[in-house]
Amino acid sequence: MEIKTISLDPRITVRKPGTPNPEGECVVYWMQRAQRALDNPALDVAVELGNELGKPVVAFLAPVPFYPHANLRHYRFLASGIPDIAEELSKHNVGFVLRTYPDDSLIKFCKQVSPAIVIGDENPLSEPEQWRVRAAQHLKVPFWTVDADVVVPSRLLGKEHYGARTIRPRLQALLPQFLIPTKLIKARTPWNKPRDLHSLSPHEDFTAGWSLDRSVSPVENWQGGTRRAISILADFAKSGLRNYPKDRNHPELSGTSRLSPYLHFGHIGPLTIAHAVQAASAPAAAKRAFLEQLIVRRELAVNFVRYNSYYDSFECLEPWADRSFAQHSGDRRPIVYDEEQLEQAETHDPLWNAAQKQMVLTGWMHNYMRMYWAKKILEWSPSVATAYQRAVWLNDRYELDGRDPNGYAGIAWAIVGKHDRPWFERPVFGQVRYMSLASTGGKFDSKSYIAQIGKLERAHV
Ligand SMILES: Cc1cc2nc3c(=O)[nH]c(=O)nc-3n(C[C@H](O)[C@H](O)[C@H](O)COP(=O)(O)OP(=O)(O)OC[C@H]3O[C@@H](n4cnc5c(N)ncnc54)[C@H](O)[C@@H]3O)c2cc1C
Numbered sequence: 001m002e003i004k005t006i007s008l009d010p011r012i013t014v015r016k017p018g019t020p021n022p023e024g025e026c027v028v029y030w031m032q033r034a035q036r037a038l039d040n041p042a043l044d045v046a047v048e049l050g051n052e053l054g055k056p057v058v059a060f061l062a063p064v065p066f067y068p069h070a071n072l073r074h075y076r077f078l079a080s081g082i083p084d085i086a087e088e089l090s091k092h093n094v095g096f097v098l099r100t101y102p103d104d105s106l107i108k109f110c111k112q113v114s115p116a117i118v119i120g121d122e123n124p125l126s127e128p129e130q131w132r133v134r135a136a137q138h139l140k141v142p143f144w145t146v147d148a149d150v151v152v153p154s155r156l157l158g159k160e161h162y163g164a165r166t167i168r169p170r171l172q173a174l175l176p177q178f179l180i181p182t183k184l185i186k187a188r189t190p191w192n193k194p195r196d197l198h199s200l201s202p203h204e205d206f207t208a209g210w211s212l213d214r215s216v217s218p219v220e221n222w223q224g225g226t227r228r229a230i231s232i233l234a235d236f237a238k239s240g241l242r243n244y245p246k247d248r249n250h251p252e253l254s255g256t257s258r259l260s261p262y263l264h265f266g267h268i269g270p271l272t273i274a275h276a277v278q279a280a281s282a283p284a285a286a287k288r289a290f291l292e293q294l295i296v297r298r299e300l301a302v303n304f305v306r307y308n309s310y311y312d313s314f315e316c317l318e319p320w321a322d323r324s325f326a327q328h329s330g331d332r333r334p335i336v337y338d339e340e341q342l343e344q345a346e347t348h349d350p351l352w353n354a355a356q357k358q359m360v361l362t363g364w365m366h367n368y369m370r371m372y373w374a375k376k377i378l379e380w381s382p383s384v385a386t387a388y389q390r391a392v393w394l395n396d397r398y399e400l401d402g403r404d405p406n407g408y409a410g411i412a413w414a415i416v417g418k419h420d421r422p423w424f425e426r427p428v429f430g431q432v433r434y435m436s437l438a439s440t441g442g443k444f445d446s447k448s449y450i451a452q453i454g455k456l457e458r459a460h461v
Helices: 003-007 041-053 072-080 082-091 106-113 126-138 164-178 226-247 260-264 270-279 284-307 319-328 339-343 350-362 367-379 384-398 405-416 437-441 446-460
Strands: 012-016 026-030 057-061 095-098 115-121 143-146
Touching: 003 012, 003 041, 012 126, 026 041, 026 106, 041 057, 041 115, 041 143, 057 082, 057 106, 072 082, 082 095, 082 226, 106 115, 106 126, 115 126, 126 143, 164 284, 226 260, 226 270, 226 284, 270 284, 284 405, 339 350, 339 384, 350 367, 350 384, 350 437, 350 446, 367 384, 367 405, 384 405
Parallel strands: 026 057, 026 115, 057 095, 115 143
Antiparallel strands: 012 143
16 A cells, blocks of 8 residues: 555544655654554554555653643553553564653654654644644654544544534444454564663553652552453453443443543553444344444544533533523522532532542542532532533542543533533523432432442541
8 A cells, every 4th residue: 555545544634744754764653542552543554654665663652740630540550551552562563662751752762763754643632732733843754643542533523513413423424434343464574672772661660750649549440451451341242231221320230341441541442342342242222322332422522622622611611501501600509519528528418429439439430420420510619610620620630531532521511511402491500401319319229339339438448
């Protein structure tokens, strides 16, 4: 395949045009979001190009301690996935260089290895997008990025979609083109690391000397990495998937895949999950229900963050919600908590407290509880703006899968009615959908859920 043909792949964005430098020594894959070697379309593009140019490929990963809202919990999970990356890349004949701050510069690395072209991956959040823009300005060779963590390339959706109803048909029409089996492409020219080229060991605890937020402890119940993700996926496809439609809204059961932290860190890609689900021996309705979340809801979230620059603030709201909140801004709020009371799970509501504790203690909260949790933050905060900011702060701080498009879309759905429709008028919420303790807690065995979290809490003391 010619380079020109590869560049026409709709998953690719050409950030810095031009022809690959014929004098270049290699192809560099700047691994940012897609931290895996399995089913990684960005890596595949780098390897295809390397083979076309007759050059070796090297992946460069450089975590930094100043990633917005990241703390020790997140970095430990990220670090636990690195040995799998190194091992799997070697099966592709691809080199791996791991560096960290202050030795994290892609530009300096490129000066040392003289690439013909640099390939990156995509992440719609604003901070990593700025890094890519800066890289494009400073690199001396062409720079392309690949939308590697979605099934359908997000730029093909063209604009911000109103909701699942509008994006679903567009995604479904494009699935036959993109939900296809991937092949393991090996680099034909193996990478030989120059002796003096510095790289950390994949097993090194690179956070040891870092100055970073250590106030959120790592969670032992989660181990990162592609292997672990594949094993969780296999168990889920074998036994959990068939009951997904009936169990998924039961926080007291293990009714969902719990793959979100692995998706967030790119330890597994949506294609791998979708293929495993399609191949599973489970009822078609269960597969449909799961793929609706994995593809439609998840890619709706990516679409939201990519096309709405206010995604992490209440200003992302639709005009109907804006009008409605304006009418209710003076409503009396019978119960108001401060940020610390929320963080310490010191509210009058045992179900909410249990959800908050699940997140703080385990790094993950069940979807049904996340909806209730965020709705109550709106109800108990002095304003919509404060509620949004508190929910983002807590979610990003404690969830392993936080700082993700899904988190911003979930909070926007719960607090400002994003991707939802106007409901019945009521105090504080206006026309934004309401959830009560009675209605939510009555739909599943909330006593059992609260008891489970209580047990967990006692085990942590
Ligand atoms: C207020 C709020 C905050 C949220 N914060 C986050 C977050 O920080 N990170 C995060 O990944 N998800 C977030 N979600 C979405 C959802 O709750 C989680 O993705 C889900 O609970 C993860 O568990 P799971 O992997 O077992 O999901 P499963 O039910 O097994 O679903 C499989 C995958 O589909 C995707 N998915 C499932 N539900 C949704 C959804 N509602 N919206 C978008 N994608 C979905 C996820 O990638 C998930 O891993 C939030 C939702 C709400 C309402």
